[in-house]
Amino acid sequence: MxxxxxxxxxxxxxxxxxxxxxxxxxxxxxxxxxxxxxxxxxxxxxxxxxxxxxxxxxAPTDGTGGPAPTDGAHRLQGRTVLLDPGHNPHNRDHTERIARLVDIGNERKECDTTGTATNGGYAEAEFTLDVVRRARALLKAEGAKVVLTQDGDRPYGPCVNERAAAGNEVHADAALSVHADGSDPGNRGFHVILPAPVSAGAADTSAIVGPSRQLGERLADRFAAATGSARSNYVGHGTGLDVRSDLGGLNLSTVPKVFIECGNMRDPKDAAQLTDAQWREKAARGITEGITDFLAR
Known part of the structure; x- marks a missing residue:
């Protein structure tokens, strides 16, 4: 119902x-x-x-099929790094040209030199080019724009004043000149050379002394960790740091810049490292990490 x-x-x-x-x-x-x-x-x-x-x-990609950068990658995006491979493999064929004197502010010095070599004939100029090319690849992977003073593509040089000018012209955020030493056997280890206060002629390092020291300290720490090499036992009193006023590449720089002597080519133990491609890759990584620490701070 x-x-x-x-x-x-x-x-x-x-x-x-x-x-x-x-x-x-x-x-x-x-x-x-x-x-x-x-x-x-x-x-x-x-x-x-x-x-x-x-x-x-x-998985995310970088647009080329590879993995996309993870957190912390491309830390140097927008930064410019100047790498200066010391000497030139062809300098030995142009000794008169590289012997001419150029003004470095507080004195006049040779345009460039031939550099040193191991007892086995491995030239410093070949070593520096190899390490710099490896470091360039690693720095570019971090997003940096990398400029070289030479890439084995010049008949000689460039002169030391031109090397400094190269970093100044691109307004580099950091500049590094890569070398290996030619000291006596028994002298071992690496050291980093920092600019001294210089104000003479075209040289004025007052604005770069402080940041260059910061760059040098970070570079020394990272280079030691990456390569396992000790700091120099003959330069820097154990610190691995040396201050000089006689290098045109530093005196004439207007951007933070240091030199690194990666080891002593005339010492058999150091030479064994410097001639080892795997060790040179470690050196390049230490250089990259030191520069990245400085710029990403």
Whole structure:
């Protein structure tokens, strides 16, 4: 008997209605997951609704098919680094040209020199080019713009004043001249050369002495850690740091700049490291990390 009011449906009808609702929801969620999956294909098993790269079953890329930079990568984006491979493999063929004197502010010195070599004939100029090329690749991977004073593409030089000017012209955020020493056997280890206060002629290092020391300290720490080499036992009183006023590459620089003597080529133990390609890769990494520490501070 009805009195005009609506009564709840029988229990069986309610159960059928709940089943239909569940089916509709399942179909809707399944379609959403297919739409979220890459390329419109099936979503990976266990995919979550967050839509993160891992959840979507694909790793982020850098646009070239390789993995995208992780946190901390490209720390040198927008920075310019000047790398100066000491000497030149062809200097020995142009001794008169490199012997001419150039003004370095507080005196006049040779345009360049031939550099030293190991007892086995491995030239410093070849060593510096190899290390610098390795460091260039690592620095560019960090996002830096890297400028070289020479890449084995010059008949000689450049002169020391030109090497300083190269960093100044590109307004380098950091500049490094890479060398290896030619001291007596038994003298071992690396050292970093810092600019002294110089104000004479075209030289004025007042603005770069402080930041260059910071660069040098970070470079020494990182180079030691990366290579396992000890700081010099004959220069710097154990600090691995030396201050000089007679180097045109430092005197004429207007940007933070240091030199690194990576080891002594005339010592057999140091020479064994310097001639080892794996060790040179470590040296390049230490250089890169030192520069990065300085610029990303």
């Amino acid at each position: 009805s009195n005009g009011s609506t009564f709840p449906p029988p229990r069986r009808s309610r159960g059928i209605l709940l089943i239909l609702v569940a089916v509709v929801m399942a179909v809707g969620v399944g379609g959403w997951l297919v739409w979220r999956s890459p390329g419109g294909g099936p979503a990976p098993a266990g995919a979550a609704a967050s839509g993160s790269p891992t959840d979507r079953g694909s």
